[in-house]
Amino acid sequence: MSTLADILTHEHRRCDDLFAQAESAVANGDLETARRDFGEFERSMNRHFDFEEQVLFPAIETAMGPGMGPVQVMRLEHDQMRALFCDMALALAAGDKQRYLGLSETLLILMQQHNMKEEHILYRLAGELLGDREQELLTRLGGQ
């Protein structure tokens, strides 16, 4: 049976694929494909963020007590990534290839070090803290 950590990690990899697709479309100058791929990437990322922010993080905070530092930093990084999505969408709309590629380089590093922290630390911590509630969260993830 897949754990919550497995599923969320798998979502990270899928988003990575979408990211790479959009980026290479931009690099090849195929802006139409790029807009479609980027749209799909952004939607997948936002879905993932929404689950974490509305379901997973509150569950961790409930289990650990409020003012939990790690969750705060994860939320901050989500916001930083959302701001980059915005800038990337603007660059794409303006057809500014160089700006998009500079932004996507920045997003990639931010996103990867964020994923690393979640996969290595937060998801494992969640698995231990949540215990029986994990099943409930999995159901909510499936229902999204």
Add this chain to the structure above:
Amino acid sequence: MSATGLQLDQAPPLSVPLRFFLTAPLFGVLAAVLLFWHGPTGLASRWTPTMLAFTHLLTLGFLTSAMLGALLQMLPVLAGAPVARPRLVSGVVHGLLTTGTLALVTGFLAPGTGAFPVALLLLGPGLALFVGVALECLWRAPIGDSTARTMGIALVGLAITVALGIGLGVGARTGAQSSWTGVHIGWGLLGWVAMLIGGVAWQVVPMFQLTPPYPAWLRRAYAPVLFFTLLGLSAALLLAPGRLAEKFFGAAIAAALALFAGITLLRQRQRRRRLPDVTLAFWRLAMTSLLAAVLLWLAGAAEIVRGERLAFLYGVLFLLGFAASAVHGMLYKIVPFLLWLHLQRKNIRGTLPNMKELLPDRRTRPHLWVHVAAIAAAVLACLVPAPFTYLAAALLLLSFGWLEWNLLAAVRRYRRLIRAHAHVA
């Protein structure tokens, strides 16, 4: 796993890693100037004062500085355990490492000036402090994955190298030398440098280029295999020099390094991110050089190739080709990312530059070719010092100077933005 003490801070203060990154290339510049100054006679043997000073400027001054800066930056992200009192630790370690390296080089070049004991008194405590703090941090870490373990073992490798170096330094005055030098070099290059680059690679190669992860067996086995074969090699060098045991352990180390380099190159071929990337190019150069160094060493050990200058070639391929290239690749990603991250924290209104606007490809791309030319000239200088030493020194000067210039340009851009913002606010 315990949540107590778990922190996922984004990053330590900017100055903590940056002071290491900004002074590292300056030691490369110094190494090039030294080579220029002393010319081909400095390359008469591996043990001339020039070569000892040159190699320590590269290994301690350039590589170790950059590697300590990167560790201070990566430990919180990897292990969820930030270094305690980062500003103080970084300031003290950086001060002791830079002054200690300068004193050591002075000690090699001008024996009898009293610089040598000063160097040992600065470097010993400085590096011991770093190893202690970093190991304590890894020990506290809620997570121990393959990278954290490899880093921990690399830190032990650094401690052994430093202890052996101090022993040699003290012994130099009493005349004790020989095979202990080989053991010191082995731990420094393999137990510290190649070990840490391995641990970093498990994370950053998949992360920067979206490659499949390294095979789990390699990530698990690399560090312990390298560590124990190095122990075996050390024993062989000290107890039974020139016997079969030495070649056996040497071949085992060669196999571990070749697997690491080969698998990295394969993973990079399988990358999902297919854009041209300067870090990727530097890392491919690094891995190709490591493979070349290993193959050449094997050919030398099997006596297929012979020559007293072979050891110079291993050194150039390993230090400049492999380790320095990997560090260049890392710096060109870490520094602009950190500047960007810290700009985010300043709440500056308006459009902020992204990583490529802070450090554009037009600055880093040409540097790659200068670096390649410097390595090629250094290889030629190993074989025929007379005509090529000056060319190698000039290109090394240009290459390390270029690195420093690029990093400073990005930092200047960052500072200008902060100042302009302070003006408005």
